[in-house]
Amino acid sequence: MHEHRIGTQEEFEAAREELLVQEKELTRRGDQLARKRRDLPWVRVEKDYRFETEGGTGTLADLFAGRSQLLVYHFMFGPPYEAGCPVCSSIADTLDPNTVHLEARDVTLICSSRAPVDKLLAYRERMGWSFDWVGAGGSDFHRDLGFQYTEEELRPFLQGGVPATVSQMAQACGTDVLGYVTEGPGLSCYALSDGTVYRTYVTTARGLEPAMAYYGLLDRTPLGRHEEGEEAHWLRRHDEYERT
Structure with missing residues (x-):
């Protein structure tokens, strides 16, 4: 667990109230976007x-x-x-x-x-x-x-250096990188x-x-997604995690 600012209960509640205002704004904006999705032409x-x-x-x-x-x-x-x-x-x-x-x-x-x-x-x-x-x-x-996608469409991606996580996922699926990203x-x-x-x-x-x-x-936990800098993707199939 990385170091984090420690505060009092009063400081937490004040900061939480300030954050709640922004969370409610985001919720209302999400409702607006949901209406716009429903209004798209069929x-x-x-x-x-x-x-x-x-x-x-x-x-x-x-x-x-x-x-x-x-x-x-x-x-x-x-x-x-x-x-x-x-x-x-x-x-x-x-x-x-x-x-x-x-x-x-x-x-x-x-x-x-x-x-x-x-x-x-x-x-x-x-x-x-x-x-x-x-x-x-x-x-x-x-x-x-x-x-x-076609191989021709994928060629720039394949020639530009394939991320390690893509190779990891391809291997997990039992195919090569091209087969995976198709x-x-x-x-x-x-x-x-x-x-x-x-x-x-x-x-x-x-x-x-x-x-x-x-x-x-x-996103609501202390460490969040915590994916920055990871060379391997943390996600596994639910029957492949090591239970702790």
């Missing part, structure tokens, strides 16, 4: 995407499972992977128990990856998840949303109205943090 999905599901081939409309809203987490698990991305796996740990609550609000949440569905379902069993997981490897679904994470949202599917929202990178509950909790 885009009709014209392509006839097909997915591998547990029950056979399905369309994007089929994935709604009788509800009017669909959230898709684009999970990094490419065809050459032997296991899912550890970071995406940590996100799935948050998503899985929330599916029942989302369903109560007319939202279906699934994961989509480009690996064969049998490989995805085997990994899901290992992780103890229950959400629906579809294989999109036979379509341009991930590519069209910017979550799949995939990208993301979240996309859809509405089904009068038989037509509309895309309503897409995000990636730090836009995924609401599904990374541990970061919000770490």
